[in-house]
Amino acid sequence: MALKKNTTIEENEDSVSAQKAKELFKKTTKKKKENKVLTTFSIEPSFKSELEEMFADMGLGWAAGIRFALREYIKKYRE
Amino acid sequence: MSKTISFHLQKGGIGKTTISGTLACQSALEGHTTLLIDVDPQGNASSWFCKSELKWELADVLQGFCFFTDAIVEITKVPNLFLLPTFGIGGSLKKYAETKIADEPYVLQDLVHELVTSFDRIILDLSPGLGKLERSALIASDEIITPMTPEVFSLDGLEIFIDELEKIRKNLRSSVRHEKIIINSFDGRIRQHKEIYEAAMSGSFEVFKIPVDPAFRKSQERNIAPQLFKYRGRGLKPNTLRAIEKINDKIWR
Numbered sequence: 001m002a003l004k005k006n007t008t009i010e011e012n013e014d015s016v017s018a019q020k021a022k023e024l025f026k027k028t029t030k031k032k033k034e035n036k037v038l039t040t041f042s043i044e045p046s047f048k049s050e051l052e053e054m055f056a057d058m059g060l061g062w063a064a065g066i067r068f069a070l071r072e073y074i075k076k077y078r079e
Numbered sequence: 080m081s082k083t084i085s086f087h088l089q090k091g092g093i094g095k096t097t098i099s100g101t102l103a104c105q106s107a108l109e110g111h112t113t114l115l116i117d118v119d120p121q122g123n124a125s126s127w128f129c130k131s132e133l134k135w136e137l138a139d140v141l142q143g144f145c146f147f148t149d150a151i152v153e154i155t156k157v158p159n160l161f162l163l164p165t166f167g168i169g170g171s172l173k174k175y176a177e178t179k180i181a182d183e184p185y186v187l188q189d190l191v192h193e194l195v196t197s198f199d200r201i202i203l204d205l206s207p208g209l210g211k212l213e214r215s216a217l218i219a220s221d222e223i224i225t226p227m228t229p230e231v232f233s234l235d236g237l238e239i240f241i242d243e244l245e246k247i248r249k250n251l252r253s254s255v256r257h258e259k260i261i262i263n264s265f266d267g268r269i270r271q272h273k274e275i276y277e278a279a280m281s282g283s284f285e286v287f288k289i290p291v292d293p294a295f296r297k298s299q300e301r302n303i304a305p306q307l308f309k310y311r312g313r314g315l316k317p318n319t320l321r322a323i324e325k326i327n328d329k330i331w332r
Contacts, residue, residue, distance in 0.1 A: 017231040018274035024238050025282030 081195035082331055084202055085220040086261075088227055089243075090236035091207035094263035096123045097295050097305075098226045099204035104304035105327040106200050107160035114151065114161045114198040118187070118216045119206035120176065122167035127299050128154045129164055137165050138172040141186050142179070147194060157304045161198065176212035184211065184251060187219035200331060209243055217244070218253040224330060226261045229272040260284045261326065264291040287326045292319040 014022070043051075055065025086099045096119065103115040117124040117137060125136075135150035140163070147163065154160040165172045180186065187203075194201060203216045217223055225240065227233035237260070244257055260279060265288040266272050279286045294315045298308035306323070308314045315323075 015271055015274060017229075017234065017271050018278065020231055020234045021275040021278035024234055025278045025284070028241070028282040028284060
């Protein structure tokens, strides 16, 4: 008997490699960059000056320095 | 500041040597002192750029039989390009990898640390697989870029590589980056190639593509840089040249 064309298969269906590629690269999707929230806290002026000086030596401003220091703290604390 | 890059996927036949050699040439042709280290016991990159018989190879440097300055050769056809070769025949890299490297996984890293003072850019050409030699080379690099062909076995290979690299990073305390892939032998007329490229672009990798181009193989047969290869007035296609220039421009940043 002659082979009959299967008309139910959708022509635009993803190939096996396309499915595999989508699955694989979905795992590596970029994390969306979050918007920052504004936060305030009080600090002793002398301590603030001390920190500002240290951040300036590292080439960081006040906010960037605080963020950097906190990230480093989290890393160390988790270790 | 010097940078060291490995082009690696454990799958064979995806263009590791072709891409390593081509991008080493591109970097050198653009005026940067570039060293190609042949970390493949088969020594294909070495036989591509070097026809003359040499005395020393990478394995000799690693085992302290000679200084790296004794083994590194200048590729005269490509200004600024240097090669630390491996002999496919009569060489000892394979034996070294099977017997000694397990005891000294950081040996290539130490060598690279010495070499960075002499070269702007270093490329490691690795053999297929993910054995001790390849792991040692991967942790000697600042960045790993994965070449792959647009087909399902390469995708399987990449999935395995991502998983294995995580273990290597943890076990060998490495912070090597893996953020870029190069889809090699890309043919925009083939639907499967387009689909894989589009899927790759949606992920977190920076994705490059190199078109399928027979001039790569021909330049290897004639022991010349693909960029300098011309036969009957024809060399690499303009699209291929543009792709190589773009990759070279991005990967060293």
